Amino acid sequence: MARLKFLLNTLMPLWMIVFALIAYSDPRPFMPVAPHTTLYLGAVILCMGLTLTPEKVRDGVVRNPTTMVVGFVGKWLWTVLPGVFIAYVALRSYPSLAAGTILAGATPSGVSSNLFTFLGGGTVAVSVSLSIINTLLAPILTPFFTKTFANRYVPVHFWALLIATAKVVIIPIVLGIILRVFFKKAVTRVEPWLPMVSAVFLYLVDIGTVAAAHAALSKNLAVIPLLVGVVLFQIIVSLILGYLSGYLTRRTVADTRAIMFETGIYNAGLGAVLATAAFGAFAALSPLLNMVLNMVIGAALASLLVTFDERRRSRPTNTSSRRQSSA
Numbered sequence: 001m002a003r004l005k006f007l008l009n010t011l012m013p014l015w016m017i018v019f020a021l022i023a024y025s026d027p028r029p030f031m032p033v034a035p036h037t038t039l040y041l042g043a044v045i046l047c048m049g050l051t052l053t054p055e056k057v058r059d060g061v062v063r064n065p066t067t068m069v070v071g072f073v074g075k076w077l078w079t080v081l082p083g084v085f086i087a088y089v090a091l092r093s094y095p096s097l098a099a100g101t102i103l104a105g106a107t108p109s110g111v112s113s114n115l116f117t118f119l120g121g122g123t124v125a126v127s128v129s130l131s132i133i134n135t136l137l138a139p140i141l142t143p144f145f146t147k148t149f150a151n152r153y154v155p156v157h158f159w160a161l162l163i164a165t166a167k168v169v170i171i172p173i174v175l176g177i178i179l180r181v182f183f184k185k186a187v188t189r190v191e192p193w194l195p196m197v198s199a200v201f202l203y204l205v206d207i208g209t210v211a212a213a214h215a216a217l218s219k220n221l222a223v224i225p226l227l228v229g230v231v232l233f234q235i236i237v238s239l240i241l242g243y244l245s246g247y248l249t250r251r252t253v254a255d256t257r258a259i260m261f262e263t264g265i266y267n268a269g270l271g272a273v274l275a276t277a278a279f280g281a282f283a284a285l286s287p288l289l290n291m292v293l294n295m296v297i298g299a300a301l302a303s304l305l306v307t308f309d310e311r312r313r314s315r316p317t318n319t320s321s322r323r324q325s326s327a
Contacts, residue, residue, distance in 0.1 A: 001192065008199040009115075013295040019203055020210045020292065027211035033204055034212040038164075040204040041273050042172045045135070047194040047201075048111050049176020050187050064126055067251050071130045071259040074245035076141060078263050079105050082237040084149045086230050094223060095153035099146070100275040100283035102153075104290045105234060106145035107274075108134035108169075110267035111198060112298060120302035121309055122257030130262045135173065138267075139166040142274070154279055161278055168270060202269060209272045209281075209288050216282035224285075231289045235297055239264030257305065265298045 008015075023030050083105025091098035109131045117127035134141075143161035150156050180187045210217075217224075242263025246256030271287030 005196055008196045012199055012202075013292070013299055015203060016206055016292040016295055019207050020288070023207045023210035024214060024217065027214040030207050030211040033208040035208075037205045037208040037212075037273050037276070038168055040201040040208065041269055042168050043201040044111070044198045044205070044269065045169055046172035046176045047198040048131075048135070049173040050180055050194060051176075051191060053180070064123070064129075064255065066249075067123075067126055067246075067255045067259070068129060068133070070245055070249050070251060071126065071262055072133060074242055074259060075109060075130065075134060075263045075266075076145070078241035078245065079107075079238050079266055080145050080149070081105075082234050082241070086233050087150075087153070090226060090230050092153075096279050096283040097223070097227065097286055098153040099150040099156070099279050100271070100286040101230060101234065102150040103142070103146045103275050103278070103283075104268045104271035104287035105238070105266075106142045106149075107267045107271045107287075108138040108142070109262045109265065110269070111195075112295060113261045113265040115195075116265055116298040116302045117258045117261045120257050120261065120305040121254060122261060123252070123254040124258070126255055126258040127262055130258070134262070135169055135267075138169050138270075142270075146278075154283075156278070161274065164274055164277055165270075168273060205269050205273065206288070206291065209276060209284050212276060213281040213284055213288070216280070217285060220282065227286060227289055228293075231286060231293050232297075235264055235290065235293055238266075239297070239301070261298065261302075265294050268294055 080102075083102050087098035087101045091101060109127075111131070114124065114127045114131055116122075118124050139162055142165050143156075143158045146161060147156045147158045239260055243256060243260040245263070246259040251259065268287045268290035272284045272291060275284040275287050
């Protein structure tokens with residue numbers, strides 16, 4: 001299982017890029033996948049629902065109420081506003097891309113934020129609790145922020161977007177919780193496999209979205225460098241502001257890292273699916289790039305933090321050993 005998990009989950013940033021390139025180079029074999037990306041993303045969120053327990057929510061909410069408030073407010077400010085700003089500055093000539101960028105920034109935090117919080121030495125209970133709250137409120141907040149800020153670029157139908165978000169988010173989560181309640185032993189047995197199952201369905205979302213956007217992408221290849229810069233700005237600024245939210249409110253280092261990942265690493269896969277349905281395949285390019293770069297940046301940042309912690313812990317030992325040798 002360890003090797004399979006390494007292959008499917010640890011190498012996810014690499015596979016995201018590889019599968020996207022394959023789907024773009026020849027989309028025909030993957031066109032049957034494209035109409036079902038909503039179902040695949042629902043399966044990813046169902047896997048998240050299967051892992052939810054009252055204890056996880058209690059550990060985050062009850063024991064860290066101030067941290068939860070800082071993380072929740074920061075997430076919906078510092079994920080949304082950078083997308084709104086960069087869309088206005090750089091994408092006014094591409095209305096559908098501007099709308100897709102804003103929609104990507106208005107999505108809830110995803111399972112990847114929990115993973116990177118764990119790998120990067122953050123407080124997992126805070127991360128999981130924030131993900132649950134953000135995901136449950138997404139059917140209201142995602143359409144609200146998208147309608148408020150993206151309607152200037154393209155028509156945004158609030159209720160249609162709300163219903164679409166609810167179908168993808170609420171139904172799978174509720175189903176996952178119900179299955180865990182009534183089939184707890186069976187769910188516990190398969191739980192170690194859920195991250196790998198989620199990864200497979202996320203790859204299908206990646207392939208299906210790129211295949212569907214092939215025609216629009218081929219006509220607008222010149223915009224890709226600009227879009228990469230936009231997405232990098234959106235992610236990096238969100239991570240920085242998320243970190244500052246925790247640091248300036250004097251959260252612990254671990255809690256601050258959890259807030260940072262919850263703010264900067266979000267469910268752009270949901271954004272890609274919703275953007276395709278609401279604005280067309282071309283609009284999904286920004287969330288799709290966001291999904292790939294989110295994974296790359298999140299994995300690199302988590303690794304960097306672990307390296308920093310290891311070096312910091314080793315300093316006293318190295319210092320004492322030098323003192324002993326000099327003595």
